[in-house]
Amino acid sequence: xxxxxxxxxxxxxxxxxxxTHRAVDEAAGLPSGSTSNYFNxxxxxxxxxxxxxxxxxxxxxxxxxxxxxxPDLTREQAQAxxxxxLDRILAPxxxxxxxxxxxxxxxxxxxxxxxxxxxxxxxxxxGLTELLLRASGCQTPQAHASQLIAVMDGIxxxxxxxxPTALDRDGIEETIARFLATC
Numbered sequence: 001x002x003x004x005x006x007x008x009x010x011x012x013x014x015x016x017x018x019x020t021h022r023a024v025d026e027a028a029g030l031p032s033g034s035t036s037n038y039f040n041x042x043x044x045x046x047x048x049x050x051x052x053x054x055x056x057x058x059x060x061x062x063x064x065x066x067x068x069x070x071p072d073l074t075r076e077q078a079q080a081x082x083x084x085x086l087d088r089i090l091a092p093x094x095x096x097x098x099x100x101x102x103x104x105x106x107x108x109x110x111x112x113x114x115x116x117x118x119x120x121x122x123x124x125x126x127g128l129t130e131l132l133l134r135a136s137g138c139q140t141p142q143a144h145a146s147q148l149i150a151v152m153d154g155i156x157x158x159x160x161x162x163x164p165t166a167l168d169r170d171g172i173e174e175t176i177a178r179f180l181a182t183c
Contacts, residue, residue, distance in 0.1 A: 002028050003035050004052035007045055011103040012096035019045065019103075046114050050104050054121035056097065071135065075180050078136035082176050086152060090159050098160055125149055138183035151179050 006028035010019050021035040024045065028035070039045040073081075089098055108115040130145035138144050155175065158166050167175065 001052065003030070003038055003045075004048040006030075007035075007049035008053055008056075008100045009096065011049060011100040016103045016107050019049075021045065043111055043113065046104065046107055046111065047117055049100070050108070050114055050117040050121070053097065053101060053104060054117065054124070057101070057121070058124065073132070073136040075136055075177075075183075078132055079173070079176050079180055081132060082148070082152070082180075083173065086155060086172065086176075089152075089156055095160075098156060102157070102160070122149065133183055136180065136183070138180075140183070144183045148179060151175065 003024060006024045007019060010023045010027050014023065019042065021039070021042075022032065024030075024035040025032055035045065039048055088094060104114065105118060108118040126145045126149050129148050130141045133141035133144050133148065155167065155172055159172075
């Protein structure tokens with residue numbers, strides 16, 4: 001866990017190219033060679049980081065139980081829950097995890113074993129989103145869940161770049177409200 005956490009930190013700070021066994025040893029404060037004793041290839045280290053990311057990013061079990069038992073929600077309540085999730089992802093303290101996630105996504109386009117980990121994590125979030133949309137009365141929650149995750153991915157990418165043309169808070173709220181209105 002300590003090594004995987006350090007690997008996520010290196011991915012966030014140095015990017016994928018900076019992820020080396022030595023860099024992770026240094027970030028974790030471990031003796032040289034420690035990381036390679038546990039993860040002898042870079043791919044194994046990337047997979048460990050991806051699994052740890054999914055573990056840290058997933059809601060706690062109590063939240064999952066609450067989501068599965070959601071009563072009927074208004075569109076405004078569903079929007080508030082989606083915006084709260086975006087706020088958590090985009091908070092300054094969440095930025096390193098978001099950067100590490102995008103680094104892992106890019107690496108997964110070239111590494112099938114890593115792609116499986118990332119796809120599993122995404123499928124989990126699509127499933128959670130489907131529960132939320134079903135509770136809000138969406139007529140096609142399964143199809144719309146994948147679409148809403150894609151919209152949220154676009155928003156997080158937009159915000160991560162911090163470009164002057166990035167959406168402001170009103171723009172984000174309007175985007176989510178417009179999407180939910182089509183559900």
